[in-house]
Every structure is written in structure tokens, then in C-alpha cells.
Amino acid sequence: MRLPANLLIGGTLVALVLGTAALSLVWTPHDATRIVVAMKFQPPSWSHPLGTDQLGRDVVSQLMVGARNSVAIALVAVLLGGGIGTALGLLAAAVGGWVEEVVMRLADFSFAFPALLFAIMLAAVFGPSLTNAVIAIAFINIPVFARVARASAAQVWTRGYVLAAASAGRGRAAITWDHVIPNVLAPVTVQLTIEFAVGILAEAALSYLGLGVQPPTPSWGRMLSEAQTLLYLAPQLAIWPGVCIMVAVLGFNLLGDGLRDLSDPMLRRAR
Amino acid sequence: MLEVSGLSVAFKAGLALRGAALTLAKGERLGIAGESGSGKTLLGLSLLGMAPEAAHVTGSVQFDGQELVGAPETALRSLRGQRIAMVFQEPLSALNPLRRVGDLIAEPLRLHRGLSRAAALDRAAALLAEVGLPDPTARLRQYPHEMSGGQRQRVTIALALACDPDLLIADEPTTALDVQVAAHILDLLRDLSTRRRMALILISHDLRAIARVTDRLAILYGGDIVEQGPTADVLAAPRHPYTQGLIAARPVLSASRDRRQPLPTIPGNVPALADLPPGCRFSGRCPVELPHCHSTRPTGNPACHREAT
Amino acid sequence: MLLSIENVHRRYALPRTHLFRAPPVIPAVQGISLTLDRGEILGIVGESGSGKSTLARMVMGFERPDRGRVWLNGQDSATLPRAARRQTQMVFQDPYDSLDPRRSIGWSVAEPLLATSMTTTERHARAADRLARVGLSPADMARYPHEFSGGQRQRIAIARAIAPDPALLVADEPVAALDVSVQAQVLNLLMDLNRTMGLAMLFISHDLAVVASIADRIAVMQHGRIVETGPTAQIVAAPEHPYTQALFAAA
Numbered sequence: 001m002r003l004p005a006n007l008l009i010g011g012t013l014v015a016l017v018l019g020t021a022a023l024s025l026v027w028t029p030h031d032a033t034r035i036v037v038a039m040k041f042q043p044p045s046w047s048h049p050l051g052t053d054q055l056g057r058d059v060v061s062q063l064m065v066g067a068r069n070s071v072a073i074a075l076v077a078v079l080l081g082g083g084i085g086t087a088l089g090l091l092a093a094a095v096g097g098w099v100e101e102v103v104m105r106l107a108d109f110s111f112a113f114p115a116l117l118f119a120i121m122l123a124a125v126f127g128p129s130l131t132n133a134v135i136a137i138a139f140i141n142i143p144v145f146a147r148v149a150r151a152s153a154a155q156v157w158t159r160g161y162v163l164a165a166a167s168a169g170r171g172r173a174a175i176t177w178d179h180v181i182p183n184v185l186a187p188v189t190v191q192l193t194i195e196f197a198v199g200i201l202a203e204a205a206l207s208y209l210g211l212g213v214q215p216p217t218p219s220w221g222r223m224l225s226e227a228q229t230l231l232y233l234a235p236q237l238a239i240w241p242g243v244c245i246m247v248a249v250l251g252f253n254l255l256g257d258g259l260r261d262l263s264d265p266m267l268r269r270a271r
Numbered sequence: 272m273l274e275v276s277g278l279s280v281a282f283k284a285g286l287a288l289r290g291a292a293l294t295l296a297k298g299e300r301l302g303i304a305g306e307s308g309s310g311k312t313l314l315g316l317s318l319l320g321m322a323p324e325a326a327h328v329t330g331s332v333q334f335d336g337q338e339l340v341g342a343p344e345t346a347l348r349s350l351r352g353q354r355i356a357m358v359f360q361e362p363l364s365a366l367n368p369l370r371r372v373g374d375l376i377a378e379p380l381r382l383h384r385g386l387s388r389a390a391a392l393d394r395a396a397a398l399l400a401e402v403g404l405p406d407p408t409a410r411l412r413q414y415p416h417e418m419s420g421g422q423r424q425r426v427t428i429a430l431a432l433a434c435d436p437d438l439l440i441a442d443e444p445t446t447a448l449d450v451q452v453a454a455h456i457l458d459l460l461r462d463l464s465t466r467r468r469m470a471l472i473l474i475s476h477d478l479r480a481i482a483r484v485t486d487r488l489a490i491l492y493g494g495d496i497v498e499q500g501p502t503a504d505v506l507a508a509p510r511h512p513y514t515q516g517l518i519a520a521r522p523v524l525s526a527s528r529d530r531r532q533p534l535p536t537i538p539g540n541v542p543a544l545a546d547l548p549p550g551c552r553f554s555g556r557c558p559v560e561l562p563h564c565h566s567t568r569p570t571g572n573p574a575c576h577r578e579a580t
Numbered sequence: 581m582l583l584s585i586e587n588v589h590r591r592y593a594l595p596r597t598h599l600f601r602a603p604p605v606i607p608a609v610q611g612i613s614l615t616l617d618r619g620e621i622l623g624i625v626g627e628s629g630s631g632k633s634t635l636a637r638m639v640m641g642f643e644r645p646d647r648g649r650v651w652l653n654g655q656d657s658a659t660l661p662r663a664a665r666r667q668t669q670m671v672f673q674d675p676y677d678s679l680d681p682r683r684s685i686g687w688s689v690a691e692p693l694l695a696t697s698m699t700t701t702e703r704h705a706r707a708a709d710r711l712a713r714v715g716l717s718p719a720d721m722a723r724y725p726h727e728f729s730g731g732q733r734q735r736i737a738i739a740r741a742i743a744p745d746p747a748l749l750v751a752d753e754p755v756a757a758l759d760v761s762v763q764a765q766v767l768n769l770l771m772d773l774n775r776t777m778g779l780a781m782l783f784i785s786h787d788l789a790v791v792a793s794i795a796d797r798i799a800v801m802q803h804g805r806i807v808e809t810g811p812t813a814q815i816v817a818a819p820e821h822p823y824t825q826a827l828f829a830a831a
Contacts, residue, residue, distance in 0.1 A: 174694070536768060
């Protein structure tokens with residue numbers, strides 16, 4: 001079977017980002033947080049392939065550790081929000097009635113609320129921290145997944161095989177577990193990949209605003225924020241984290257599209 | 272008027288239509304019967320040069336002396352809708368839901384005949400009356416969703432008649448309809464063909480529908496025309512084992528039937544395109560199979576090795 | 581008496597057309613009474629909108645009647661516990677919709693037994709036996725629905741329906757989506773199960789000829805009411821109601 005091109009390109013980019021993040025756990029060219037003021041604003045060299053920043057920290061090492069932090073935050077937050085949202089969506093579809101109404105109207109309500117504004121509010125109330133950033137990103141994902149899961153699950157609930165299961169004396173929980181979940185896994189997985197991209201972007205935005213990862217922990221958003229004041233002096237310091245964010249977001253988006261292309265014709269053939 | 276010879280349609284998985292040969296005179300009514308996977312819909316589409324892109328079409332389709340296989344798209348498009356029209360199974364999907372019935376029918380008239388809007392609407396009302404819709408002038412202002420399934424199918428027929436075609440191809444026009452409504456639509460198609468001296472090809476899985484409308488009948492199985500002839504003769508005295516099985520397997524209303532007896536059946540299932548036997552397509556399910564049936568393709572009418580001996 | 585339907589009514593509310601007006605209502609079933617004995621096949625003929633599918637859904641307990649009662653084995657179906665519902669199984673029209681594409685055939689056929697006290701081995705053996713009964717091979721248990729044709733899938737759906745040894749099978753247009761040459765096979769299978777397992781059936785179809793070929797008794801439905809009922813031979817030989825006669829003329 002031929003794989004869609006966007007799946008291959010997206011997969012490669014994602015693998016690159018994840019690989020870099022994993023590598024940073026065991027090896028970076030330099031300590032990403034070590035400040036050597038004498039070495040500030042070094043141009044690219046063998047020792048520092050992308051130079052150093054205003055405090056003499058190695059840019060490549062910071063980007064590598066930043067990849068790990070950005071991906072980890074996005075992953076944890078999206079999986080958390082996705083898990084809760086999917087569970088709510090499945091519940092709404094299985095129970096119906098007022099439960100479904102309440103869940104879906106809450107989802108509508110939170111959609112009407114700008115996500116970043118919510119994160120800023122959270123930070124204002126509880127203070128900026130990594131945990132609050134994760135909670136904020138997770139929270140904005142709950143309605144997204146609740147909708148995707150409910151829409152897909154509601155379709156499954158109308159199928160003949162679900163009626164057959166019901167007439168065999170199987171309850172809603174058993175039907176959800178045995179029939180609904182396997183059949184909504186594909187759309188939810190596609191949504192997960194796409195939301196990872198959004199999550200990485202959200203982490204960068206929050207850290208850029210100083211509401212996410214706190215110094216000295218490096219992250220792409222923080223690097224951008226610090227580079228901003230030096231834009232005329234050392235533009236390369238803003239360019240590299242920007243490129244990294246772009247590659248990661250593009251990669252996850254392409255991967256999500258590719259998975260969708262792959263799962264659609266497969267489902268059609270299975271019918 | 273229509274002459275089809277050696278028409279084959281190949282897909283990657285195999286030949287979905289194998290050297291079909293048919294003729295149709297002006298005003299004649301031909302039925303094409305077959306089950307799913309027999310290639311009957313593909314045959315209908317190929318006559319109009321509308322086979323799917325993945326298909327490789329060879330052979331010849333001559334309409335009034337003009338070759339349609341390999342003809343440029345512009346030539347085919349001017350034939351379609353004007354001299355050859357088509358009616359499909361699902362009337363709702365064939366009608367633009369956002370347009371009034373009158374405008375739907377008037378559009379081809381204005382486009383192809385250069386009629387004014389008022390004249391085209393007058394003509395549309397006449398067409399709706401011809402297909403048996405009461406109060407046609409009021410109908411012009413209705414939307415498709417305001418009508419019942421049978422009324423919508425009448426509208427698609429009126430639409431097909433707009434440019435006075437010489438040939439109407441109807442592919443399962445009554446499958447989505449209730450029994451009684453279906454009978455009325457079939458009668459309408461037959462009457463229209465007689466009145467307008469318009470040739471009709473009725474494609475259906477339902478032998479009852481075909482018997483009700485057509486003069487001649489071609490039976491399709493696995494991409495082969497296994498038997499053709501006058502409809503009444505084929506149905507009364509089928510000669511190909513597949514036709515015999517098909518007719519016997521059809522439930523018939525009979526007060527004398529002993530319901531403790533099983534119904535006659537054709538054993539097995541319709542094979543997938545890639546699994547069709549190279550010789551007679553029916554071999555493997557045939558009750559009177561000969562040793563060479565599986566490998567050698569039978570010719571003649573009926574296309575059966577038994578018949579040749 | 582296995583099934584007794586007592587003057588059931590069922591109406592559906594359509595979506596509201598106006599904010600301050602009561603939504604329009606469709607009366608789908610308007611006062612139907614029927615009985616079905618053990619081992620009997622009752623055919624229901626009617627066109628779309630006659631209420632025949634609504635009737636089936638009420639017998640299955642998918643829906644409650646607005647008025648009237650459905651008795652199964654002398655018990656009111658409205659108060660029937662879930663385990664007792666296994667007495668009634670259903671076969672649907674669309675064989676492409678009635679099997680979970682992500683579950684193997686063996687799993688699907690054994691599913692009705694999951695909520696019972698049977699062990700995994702017993703369930704497996706039962707599923708293999710039922711597949712064999714409908715003319716498939718127990719070796720097919722590991723395969724998935726997309727590997728089967730429409731007729732085979734309908735056999736699998738029937739195997740699943742008879743897995744828990746039901747007393748009543750509700751078949752709603754079970755052959756309408758099948759090819760002619762396969763229809764007769766499935767009808768024969770149903771007749772065979774009726775004979776060998778004593779399975780009673782509510783056989784619903786728009787096609788009078790199909791119903792007449794399998795049913796002991798026929799009830800003709802129109803606009804939510806039964807307009808004529810009687811033994812098959814009698815209905816076929818001398819249909820009395822004009823609507824039944826019209827169905828004959830169309831067939």
C-alpha cells in the first residue's frame with residue numbers, strides 16, 4: 001500500500017523532533033544552562049554550531065533541551081485534556097438526555113472563551129508555573145476532544161451491531177468498551193496529532209509571555225521571549241527557536257492529515 | 272441506432288465487462304438484468320463514456336454511426352442530456368436541492384434550445400404534465416424536498432426528457448421506491464417510450480421490473496452477457512443455467528406452494544472481480560458444468576458450452 | 581403463546597416547525613394487536629411508512645409503546661429484565677451495518693453470550709456450532725466482516741442472533757439488500773432454523789412474494805394499522821382488502 005506523502009513528511013519531521021528531544025536526555029554538546037559571560041554572542045563555530053546567546057549559553061544545546069520541554073509539556077497536556085474530553089464525549093453519547101446536553105453546552109461555552117486568555121487568568125490567580133501551563137493547555141483541549149468523541153460515538157450508537165449487542169442484553173458501558181471505543185479510536189488519534197501541534201504552539205506562547213516554563217529551564221517560547229529584546233543585535237537568536245516551532249507544528253499537522261487520509265479509505269473499504 | 276460490439280472494461284483487479292455486444296433500434300426497449308458485481312451499471316455508464324477513471328475501456332459503441340469509445344469529452348457532453356439521457360436510482364441526489372423544480376428543468380432547455388425563461392418554464396410545465404404530475408404549474412415553484420420519492424423520480428424523468436432524447440438509460444430507477452409507486456414509474460417509462468418513439472435501456476436487478484417494461488432482455492453475469500432475446504421468451508424458457516437459476520430462485524406468489532419445501536437456489540456467492548473464473552464466469556456455481564467450462568470461454572447465445580454440444 | 585401484542589400505539593414527534601406551536605406528530609402505529617405461537621412464522625407486509633419497523637422495535641424493547649402492551653412469554657416486555665431479553669433476537673436489513681468492522685466473526689457471534697454464565701470455551705464452541713448451522717465454517721471465526729459478501733454477512737448476523745437460543749427472531753427486511761440468487765438461500769436458512777430449532781419468527785418485508793414464501797400467517801399493514809390478516813394460503817388465494825389486492829397487482 002502506498003502511504004500518503006504528508007504522512008511520510010510529517011512522520012519524518014515528528015521523528016526528528018522526538019529524536020532530538022530524546023537525545024537531549026543523554027547528550028547535549030554543552031550544558032544548556034551554563035552561563036559563560038565571556039563567551040556571549042559567539043558566531044557559529046565547531047564548538048558552538050549555532051553560536052551562543054547573550055549569556056554565553058550554547059544555542060544548540062538550549063534548542064535540544066527546549067525540544068524536550070516543549071514536546072513533554074504538549075504531550076502531557078494534550079493527553080490529559082484529550083483523555084478527559086474523550087471520556088466526557090463517550091459518556092455524553094452513551095447516556096444521552098440531559099447529561100449529553102450539559103456536557104455539550106459546557107463544551108460550547110468553553111469554545112467561546114479564548115484559550116490564551118484563560119491561561120493568563122490562571123497564571124494571574126495561581127501564579128505562573130509549568131503546572132499551570134499544563135493545566136491550561138489540557139483544559140482548552142477538553143471541549144475539542146469531547147466534541148470529536150461524541151460525534152464519532154453518536155454515529156457508532158446508531159449502527160446495527162450496537163442494536164444487536166443491546167438486544168443481547170449488553171449494557172451501555174459494555175457496548176462503549178467493546179464497540180464504541182475501538183471505532184472512535186481512529187478519529188481521536190488523528191485529533192491527538194493535530195492537537196499536539198496546537199499544544200506546542202500554546203506552550204511557546206505561554207512561555208513567551210512568561211506564564212509557562214520558568215527560567216532557567218530552556219524552552220522554545222522562552223528563548224524567543226529573551227531574544228526579542230536583542231532582535232537588532234542578534235536576530236539569529238530569535239530565528240532558530242522560531243524554525244524549531246515551525247518544524248514541530250508542521251510535522252504534527254502533516255502527520256495528523258496523513259493519518260486521516262490513511263484511515264478514511266481504510267474505513268470505506270471495510271464497509 | 273445503438274450498436275455495441277466487443278465492449279470491455281478492465282480494472283486492475285480484472286475484466287469487469289468482457290466483450291459485450293448489443294444492438295438497439297429506434298424506439299426499442301431493452302432490459303439489462305444482473306446482480307451486484309455483474310457489470311450492469313458499468314455497462315450503462317460506458318455507453319455514455321462515463322466509466323470511472325481507473326477503468327480501461329476498449330471495443331466499440333456506435334450511436335447513429337458515431338463512435339463513442341475514445342470520443343473527445345466535448346462530443347460526449349453534447350450527446351449526453353440531449354440525445355442520450357439518464358435516470359438514476361436515487362432521485363434526491365440527482366436534483367439540486369437549492370433550486371426549484373421549474374428552474375431545474377428549464378435550465379437545459381435554455382442552454383441547449385436557446386428558449387427564453389418564460390418559454391422554458393412553459394415547456395417544463397408541459398413535461399411535468401407528461402410524466403403524470405398533477406397541477407404542473409404549481410409544481411414548478413416547489414423544491415425537490417417538498418415532494419415524495421415517486422414524485423421526485425417523475426421530476427428526474429421530466430428532466431431527462433427535456434431535450435427530447437432518442438435514448439433514455441434508466442439505472443435501477445425504482446429500487447428506492449415502494450412497490451406500488453415503482454409499478455407506476457415503470458408503466459410511465461414504458462408509455463413514454465411508446466409515445467415518443469424513444470429507445471429505452473432499463474438496467475435492474477429485478478426481473479419483474481424488466482418484464483413489465485421491456486421487449487428484449489440481456490442477462491449479465493460476472494461481466495458477460497450470458498443470454499439475450501425477447502423478454503417474454505427468455506423469462507418463459509431460459510436457456511442459460513444462470514438465467515434458469517435466477518428465475519427459479521425468485522420468490523413467486525403461489526397459493527399452492529408447500530412451505531415445507533426449500534426454495535430453489537443458486538449455490539455459492541457472486542465471486543469478487545479478482546476471483547472470477549477465466550472461462551465461463553458461472554462455472555463453479557453451475558449445476559450442469561462440463562470439464563472445460565472453467566477454462567474455456569463459451570460463445571454464442573446463450574453463452575454456454577452445453578448449448579454448443 | 582410466545583408473543584402477544586395488545587393494542588399498541590406509538591407516535592413520533594417531528595422537529596418543531598414553530599417556536600410557539602406544538603411539534604407535528606406522526607402516528608406510526610395506531611392500535612395493533614397480534615399474537616405469535618412458539619415455532620410459528622408470522623409475516624408482516626407493508627410499505628415504507630406503514631409502521632412495520634416501529635412495531636419490530638417495540639417487540640425488541642428498543643422503544644416503548646405509548647399505549648398498549650407487548651407480552652413476551654406472559655411477561656410484560658416493559659418490565660422484562662435484561663437477561664430475559666435474550667429470548668428475542670433480531671436480524672437487520674443492512675448486513676454491512678450489522679457487524680462491527682473491528683471485531684472478528686467469532687467474537688461477534690459469541691457476543692450475545694458474554695453476559696451469561698458460560699465460560700470462554702463454551703462460548704467458543706457455541707459460536708463454532710452456530711456458524712456451522714448457517715453454512716459457514718468454524719475456521720471463519722478469526723476473519724473480519726470485510727472479507728465476506730453481503731449474503732455471508734447476513735448468515736453471520738443470523739448465527740449471532742441464534743447464539744443465545746432465542747425463542748423469537750425478529751427479522752426486519754432480512755433479504756431486501758441481498759442479490760436475488762442469495763435471497764432464496766437466506767430464506768431457506770431461516771425456514772430450516774424454524775424447523776430444527778423451533779424458532780418463532782416475526783418476518784417483516786415490503787415484498788409480498790418473499791413473505792408468502794416463508795410465513796405461516798400474514799398480516800398486511802398500512803398507515804400503522806393491520807388491514808388484513810390470515811393464513812398465508814388464504815391471503816394468497818383470495819386477498820380481501822383493496823390494499824392487499826393492490827400489492828398483488830404490483831407484484
